[in-house]
Amino acid sequence: MSYVDEVLERVREKNASEPEFLQAVTEVLNSLRPVIDANEEVYRREALLERLCEPDRQFKFRVPWVDDKGQVQVNTGYRVQFNNSIGPYKGGLRLHPSVNIGIIKFLGFEQIFKNSLTGLPIGGGKGGSDFDPKGKSDREVMAFCQSFMTELCKYIGADTDVPAGDIGTGAREIGYMFGQYKKIRGLYEGVLTGKGLSYGGSLARTEATGYGLLYLTEEMLKCNGHDIKGKTVCVSGSGNVAIYATQKAQQLGAKVVTVSDSTGWVYDPEGIDVALLKEVKEVKRARLTEYAAARPSAEYHEGRGVWSIKCDVALPCATQNELLLDDAKQLVANGCIAVAEGANMPTTLEATEYLQKNNVLFAPGKAANAGGVATSALEMSQNSERLSWTFEEVDAKLQNIMVNIFHNLDDAAKRYNMEGDYVAGANIAGFEKVADAMLAQGVC
């Protein structure tokens, strides 16, 4: 049995109740086969893959807080510190009722390779809780965040582990968590990214994941003889990534015709009105029905359906496993030429395979959405320097990083005779640096 198959079998046995983690490991290890085969003796002796698939450590803790009625509520908090071979653990905090240890492990595992691809010195980690900020008052969110950080602050630090936002964790939550960290630890340091601009945040971090997605998509299209200008784009989600992906796509001359949330989706053939979307989602924290009610050209539909709309480019920006095999078939039938993942692992393994077999350009999340964490690393640099760069400086660095990521993964795929397989290219390019660092640092 090959080394990859042996490790996959062991990982499946040990983590049988964590389907998302198994999906992520299976995708990565399968596409690394040519690299592993070429170095099998060393990697096997050093148990490199076994070490890569086992987090350095994981914390699980109780998060008690008091709601507005005086009732004590209890949630579960997690932080998985997966791999710090190339830098301090770095990755977001997800607040969503679906959060469990398997989801946090899949996200932390993906983060190792994504962070490596940025070219910046950051390791992989992720955390979160099954707390749902939706429908909670600001005071309730603050009570939760303070309790969450009361425990989390024992394990993190500016040079140890630097969390950030993810689903359900935006500027409000990061602010409450930063305040509690400072109060307990007595340290004013860059322990979190995505901070407000008045207390150490970086300009362009809010926009970075969505903008970065478009910079990489634009480069991928250009290198394959297409222009983003004039393309019709379907976006899913309507949160941080989706909003700024929509904004940048329209700035680059494309037309975005859909967005969605967990209850429904909007089709707006005249192009999504970003100012209205921001008002509904960022200011009012309301449902998309409010967008449709205020916009005569928009249709609102319950449930899911974004991928049924004819488009040239599809940008899944909501959550994991939201683009299924039937959706991939529909996209191909409608003439879609490119899919780039704004979310983490939004496309199932079967759907990815189908898209690639049908010559759809496919940019995996760990490359396509790396602009968020890359800009977080730029925020860390600014905090260390005690300086703030302008929006234009940060945006120019982001653009450069995304273009480099595309060329690095394109080159890696070509080196292993897998030209055009950007999934393999991203995994190989991300893995090589981490593997080198792990080998150089000995058995640890």
Ligand SMILES: NC(=O)C1=CN([C@@H]2O[C@H](COP(=O)(O)OP(=O)(O)OC[C@H]3O[C@@H](n4cnc5c(N)ncnc54)[C@H](OP(=O)(O)O)[C@@H]3O)[C@@H](O)[C@H]2O)C=CC1
């Ligand atoms: N923020 C960042 O910098 C980065 C985020 N990502 C990834 O991008 C994705 C989106 O994150 P972000 O925009 O920050 O999160 P937000 O919380 O801002 O928005 C999430 C969006 O996805 C929708 N959504 C969430 N869960 C589900 C679900 N189970 N089914 C259907 N829709 C759902 C939400 O709808 P509703 O409001 O109804 O819940 C909302 O529209 C995630 O996969 C995240 O891990 C990746 C890199 C960086």
Ligand SMILES: O=C(O)CCC(=O)C(=O)O
């Ligand atoms: O900015 C960060 O540190 C993390 C962003 C994130 O969670 C992600 O890349 O999935």
